[in-house]
Amino acid sequence: MTIEEKKARLLRLSEKVTEEWLKEQMDYCIQKIEQNMDRFGTKFPSACATNGRYRIKENDDWTNGFWTGMLWLAYEWTGKEKFLIIAMENIQSFKERLDTHFVLDHHDIGFLYSLSAGAGYKVTMNDLCREEMLAAADVLLARYQERGSFIQAWGKYGDPKEYRLIIDSLINLPLLFEATDLSGNTCYREAALKHYQTVLQTVIREDATTYHTYYFDPETGNPSYGATHQGHSDNSIWARGQSWAILGIPLNQNFLPTPIPENYGAIVDVFIEHLPEDLVPYWDFDFNDQNPSDKDSSALAIAICGLLEASINQAYPQAKLLAQGMIYQLGEYYSTKDMENNEGLLLHGVYAHAEGKGIDEPNLWGDYFYLQALMCLLNPNWTRYL
Known part of the structure; x- marks a missing residue:
């Protein structure tokens, strides 16, 4: 299929996304979260499942905020106090x-704290959540490298072997923008803006594809070279990396007076163009239906949220309808709604x-x-956590 044929198919599928369908999807998700909460208690699920079940862990990974974010979403959707109680227990853990x-020697502070304390503050206006957001922003700000104008992704600050950023970093920047809004201190915003501009100039290639990670010379700060950590090769297109760009760019533009970058449409086009027959991407775009590998449903879920964000600013034609077509595919063919013993919401991730x-x-x-995409479609006025 050509890209235009894929878009046409997504637009046809979007017609099947009714409010009733969305509520059915949301209800099954909330039921699953409720069941999981009973097992996890005040601890946290592992980053990924094994045979459909999450391991129970302490608060020790970069992914824990996603669980707390789901608890806040469940509380907002249902009003059930038990979700609030566990979410606030999580806040204390954070x-x-x-x-x-x-x-915390990594850049994923936004994933951790925007979805826990940040969400908690938006929902409850609790002072503890506010203070936690600002303290987390200080941790993220401390990773900013003046030489190169970027936030170091991983490892001890200044480690020359880790003098790099990664595409995922775009989703961590709203924590800094919001810290300036809360505190009045512009240092957070200034660092976020400089990092954002550096990402646009380096990790996004001239053809609108993305590297996973980009290195800088630790002595001069000059851009050095792009590479991968989780993609198929340094020069391939890691599907989730491309989706982080689809979400991260409009997400950060919400805080800026400037227009969305001119290559944003091309970034989205690359993603859609590489979708296979069933419109759910392989984990890397080196693979296709003729040369298949494992699918990554999470990349599509991220891209859906990105298109919904882009639709607010009219940054991509028919973005909301395309997102609806994508979510229909996930809900109908990749959800766990008929699998009682599977603790995830989506199957076939990587x-x-x-x-x-x-x-x-x-x-x-x-x-x-x-879950966030469902909430956005059901309640367009919902205040996003990210």
Whole structure:
């Protein structure tokens, strides 16, 4: 199929997305979260499932905010106090993690705290959540590298082997923009803006495809080279990386007076053009229906949220309708609604293919972004956490 044929098919599928269909999807998701909450208690699920079940862990991974974000969504949708109680227990856990700087030597502070304390503040206006957001923003700001104008992705600050950023970082920046709004201190916004501009100039290639990660010279800060960590090769298109760009660019533009970058439409086109027959991407675009591999449903869930964000600013033609067509495919063919013993919301995700991690399994970010997309479609006035 050509890209135009794929868009036409998505637009036809979008006609099947009724309010009744969306509510059915949301209801099954909330029921699943409620069941999982009873098992997880005040602890956290692992980043990805094994045979459809999440391991129960302490608050020690970059993905824990996705679980707390789902609890906040469940509370907002149902009004059930039990979701609020566990979400606030999680908030205390995240505070303790900040106090001890436990497994926080990475840039995913936004994933952790925008979806926990940030969401909690938007829902409850609780002062603890506000203070936690600002403290988390300080941790993220401390990773900003003046030489190169970027936030270091992983490892100890200044480690020359880790002098790089990754495409995922776009989703962490709203924490900094919001910290300026809350505190009046412009240093957060300034760092976020500089990092955003650096991402646009480096990790996004001239042909609107994306590297996973981009290195800089630690001595001069000059851009060095693009590479991958989770993609098929340094020069391939990692599907989830492309979807992070689809979401991350309009997400950050919400805080800026400037128009959306001119290549945004081309970035979306690359994603849609590489979708296979069933419109759910393989984990890397080196693969297709003639040369198949494992699917990554989470990449599509992220892209759906990105298109819904883009539709607000009219950044891509028919973005909302295309997103509806995509979510229909996930809800009809990739959801766990008829699988009582599977704890995920979406089947057929991939965490890290090269490491053999979370292949053909649910994962927390896929679950979260699917739930967020449902909420956005059911309630266009809903205040987003990210």
